[in-house]
Amino acid sequence: MTTSTAINQRSPIEPQRVEQTRNKASNTTQATKNEAVIEVDSLNFSIKNNIILKNLSFSVAAGEVYALLGGNGAGKSSTLKTLLGFNKPNKGSVKVVGKEVSKALDFVRGKTAYLPESATLYPHLTARENVEYFLSLADIKKSDEQINAAFNRVALQQDAWDRNMQTYSKGMRQKTAIALAILREAPIFLLDEPTSGLDPVAIDEFNQLVRELALTGATILMVTHDVYGACQVANRIGLLKNGELVGEFNAPENGRINTEQVHAAFGDYKSRGN
Amino acid sequence: MSINNVSKVVLIAKDEWRYWLRSKLAVTVLAIGLILTLSSVVVTAITMLELSHTRHELQTTSDKSFVDQPDRHPHRMVHYGHYAFRTPAPLSTLDPGIDAYTGNSIFLEGHRQNSAMFADSRQGTALTKLGSLTPAFIVQTLAPLLLILIGYSGISRERESQTLSYLLSQGTSGVTLIAGKGLALLSVVGLILTPLTVSALFTLGTDESLLAVVSFVVGYALYLTVWVLLILLASSVFSKNSGSFTALAFVWILLCIVMPRVASTTAAIVVPSAGKIETDFAVKADLRKLGDGHNTNDPAFEQFKQSLLKKYNVNSIDELPVNFRGLVASESEAKQTEVLNQFAQQRMQAELKQTQVSRYFGWVSPMVAIRSLSMIVVGTSIETHHRFLRETEQLRFDFVQGLNKVHIEELDYQDDMNRNADAAATKKARVSADNWKILQNFTFHSDSALVRAHRSTSAFLQLLLWIAVLAGGIKFVGKRLL
Numbered sequence: 001m002t003t004s005t006a007i008n009q010r011s012p013i014e015p016q017r018v019e020q021t022r023n024k025a026s027n028t029t030q031a032t033k034n035e036a037v038i039e040v041d042s043l044n045f046s047i048k049n050n051i052i053l054k055n056l057s058f059s060v061a062a063g064e065v066y067a068l069l070g071g072n073g074a075g076k077s078s079t080l081k082t083l084l085g086f087n088k089p090n091k092g093s094v095k096v097v098g099k100e101v102s103k104a105l106d107f108v109r110g111k112t113a114y115l116p117e118s119a120t121l122y123p124h125l126t127a128r129e130n131v132e133y134f135l136s137l138a139d140i141k142k143s144d145e146q147i148n149a150a151f152n153r154v155a156l157q158q159d160a161w162d163r164n165m166q167t168y169s170k171g172m173r174q175k176t177a178i179a180l181a182i183l184r185e186a187p188i189f190l191l192d193e194p195t196s197g198l199d200p201v202a203i204d205e206f207n208q209l210v211r212e213l214a215l216t217g218a219t220i221l222m223v224t225h226d227v228y229g230a231c232q233v234a235n236r237i238g239l240l241k242n243g244e245l246v247g248e249f250n251a252p253e254n255g256r257i258n259t260e261q262v263h264a265a266f267g268d269y270k271s272r273g274n
Numbered sequence: 275m276s277i278n279n280v281s282k283v284v285l286i287a288k289d290e291w292r293y294w295l296r297s298k299l300a301v302t303v304l305a306i307g308l309i310l311t312l313s314s315v316v317v318t319a320i321t322m323l324e325l326s327h328t329r330h331e332l333q334t335t336s337d338k339s340f341v342d343q344p345d346r347h348p349h350r351m352v353h354y355g356h357y358a359f360r361t362p363a364p365l366s367t368l369d370p371g372i373d374a375y376t377g378n379s380i381f382l383e384g385h386r387q388n389s390a391m392f393a394d395s396r397q398g399t400a401l402t403k404l405g406s407l408t409p410a411f412i413v414q415t416l417a418p419l420l421l422i423l424i425g426y427s428g429i430s431r432e433r434e435s436q437t438l439s440y441l442l443s444q445g446t447s448g449v450t451l452i453a454g455k456g457l458a459l460l461s462v463v464g465l466i467l468t469p470l471t472v473s474a475l476f477t478l479g480t481d482e483s484l485l486a487v488v489s490f491v492v493g494y495a496l497y498l499t500v501w502v503l504l505i506l507l508a509s510s511v512f513s514k515n516s517g518s519f520t521a522l523a524f525v526w527i528l529l530c531i532v533m534p535r536v537a538s539t540t541a542a543i544v545v546p547s548a549g550k551i552e553t554d555f556a557v558k559a560d561l562r563k564l565g566d567g568h569n570t571n572d573p574a575f576e577q578f579k580q581s582l583l584k585k586y587n588v589n590s591i592d593e594l595p596v597n598f599r600g601l602v603a604s605e606s607e608a609k610q611t612e613v614l615n616q617f618a619q620q621r622m623q624a625e626l627k628q629t630q631v632s633r634y635f636g637w638v639s640p641m642v643a644i645r646s647l648s649m650i651v652v653g654t655s656i657e658t659h660h661r662f663l664r665e666t667e668q669l670r671f672d673f674v675q676g677l678n679k680v681h682i683e684e685l686d687y688q689d690d691m692n693r694n695a696d697a698a699a700t701k702k703a704r705v706s707a708d709n710w711k712i713l714q715n716f717t718f719h720s721d722s723a724l725v726r727a728h729r730s731t732s733a734f735l736q737l738l739l740w741i742a743v744l745a746g747g748i749k750f751v752g753k754r755l756l
């Protein structure tokens with residue numbers, strides 16, 4: 001069962017649009033299927049009687065940026081938490097690098113760099129101390145030069161490196177967290193609303209960074225409600241409503257996903273509840 | 275736990291210390307804790323040393339004053355009395371226990387069993403009550419509060435700032451994180467206990483046994499470990515710092531303030547004991563039935579008189595080869611002591627039962643457990659006090675009967691009967707001051723360390739059960755931490 005077929009079956013709202021998307025991105029979908037690093041298949045998750053995720057299926061390949069787009073309560077963050085093993089699915093399968101998350105938690109977490117919506121890190125520590133501490137916890141040793149290089153790569157201004165992070169803006173904290181992920185050499189990035197609260201310049205810088213990471217082969221899954229940002233950076237976008245994937249958009253080769261199209265679809269879904 | 279996990283635990287503990295050292299509140303709390311413990315150890319040690327010195331001086335003065343009395347009628351010396359002072363247990367500098375309330379000396383005299391006196395708590399005005407800021411009080415009551423102030427946000431802080439999910443997502447397990455925070459808090463426990471441990475070790479030079487010192491320090495270490503686990507559990511369960519702090523403050527009030535009172539109140543209800551006035555009346559009533567030992571014609575001693583006449587095969591008391599008044603005094607003292615001992619025994623049994631009931635509350639309050647453990651191990655518990663009372667009572671009885679023996683053997687009955695006739699008769703009814711050298715050297719020793727350790731077993735078990743239950747709870751919560 002290909003991803004597009006699955007979406008076609010689960011998308012009673014706009015089957016035509018999904019069909020279009022599937023045709024446009026058939027090459028990408030094929031590639032995804034072959035190199036899937038993240039595989040979510042028929043995932044169901046509920047808390048008590050409240051259904052959070054319903055029959056959710058998608059996959060993300062190496063070098064791909066996949067954005068899960070949805071309104072508040074659509075199930076975006078729950079999806080990430082399930083991928084990290086924080087939520088136990090009621091049904092379905094969640095695999096990372098071919099391994100079932102629930103059975104290889106340490107392995108999965110070792111491969112994954114997770115950026116929560118508010119990546120505060122430790123405000124009483126400097127960026128360098130934060131990075132050193134988290135690397136030590138992962139039993140990774142990096143020289144000062146390597147850490148400096150990572151800070152440079154994420155464009156974190158040099159005068160902030162040895163300053164307590166309580167003085168940092170959200171953008172600077174995000175950069176530090178990404179620098180840490182780079183130093184951990186994590187091949188998979190899970191980003192939770194990474195650009196919310198950032199100024200436009202910081203958003204551009206962040207998107208640029210994400211694209212660069214994808215070019216190096218990183219697998220990036222981000223959840224967001226920012227249609228524009230998602231279209232700027234993602235190869236594929238999945239629309240999430242009430243825990244269900246109701247549409248998927250693929251970027252054309254060497255192009256970007258049409259913002260208007262996604263916006264229209266997203267707006268349409270939002271007006272119906274999520 | 276693997277070596278990798280152990281090194282993670284140490285890393286987390288080090289980072290917690292770094293956080294504390296960079297946080298003014300934590301540094302202030304740590305400093306207050308250390309200063310309080312250290313100063314209370316020093317102040318209490320000096321106070322106890324002074325008291326011990328004073329006691330020694332008073333004992334010497336009292337003994338000398340007794341021995342220096344001139345020739346007198348022996349019964350006057352029975353009423354002159356003297357004091358028995360108890361040398362406090364070496365470790366009591368750290369926990370005066372009930373000694374602070376019961377006192378360390380007793381006035382020994384004929385026909386009466388006096389209560390112990392010179393209790394610290396009865397000396398001075400309310401302003402001097404700061405003296406009760408003993409090391410035991412600091413560690414039992416204030417140290418948990420300090421630990422709460424430092425550690426309540428250990429895990430909840432991570433959750434509030436979203437670093438918890440960040441840490442967990444990077445492969446650090448919940449149990450490892452809690453263990454790291456716990457190690458940091460345990461190191462604070464170590465700091466708090468350092469002055470106490472050093473002071474306890476010093477007592478080894480003053481006849482205290484290593485077993486008692488180790489039991490004392492281990493007991494307090496277990497007690498504070500209970501608090502560390504309680505703090506970690508609350509911090510792990512509550513999603514917000516405020517929730518964790520409020521819960522821990524409530525638990526502290528409940529376990530450290532309310533439960534000890536509930537324990538003693540329950541003990542008093544379950545094992546009712548007569549009040550002092552009520553008991554005094556009952557004792558007086560029973561003593562009256564025994565007759566007046568000062569009056570040889572008291573009908574209560576008629577039978578005794580007849581048995582003596584028969585024993586010595588004489589027709590009147592004048593013919594007795596010994597002083598009849600002395601014999602009556604001795605007989606009366608023996609009978610009175612029997613009655614007094616019965617009442618004392620009843621009171622002590624009631625007190626022991628009350629203490630036992632109170633100690634059962636150690637299963638629900640670690641504060642009650644450590645309080646019992648500490649007093650037992652130190653040698654300032656009710657059991658030790660009762661032994662002091664029993665030993666001093668024996669001392670009193672021997673002392674009074676020793677003087678009665680002098681009365682019987684050294685003083686002629688006729689001279690004794692005519693003692694109030696004139697000055698010469700009074701002088702004649704005296705015995706030599708050499709007889710005042712009957713005083714025994716009284717030295718009170720604590721129970722052996724083995725006895726004390728054995729007695730404290732249930733308190734140790736209570737603390738260990740607390741630790742086991744809390745550790746289980748933390749493991750459960752740690753695996754589900756998010």
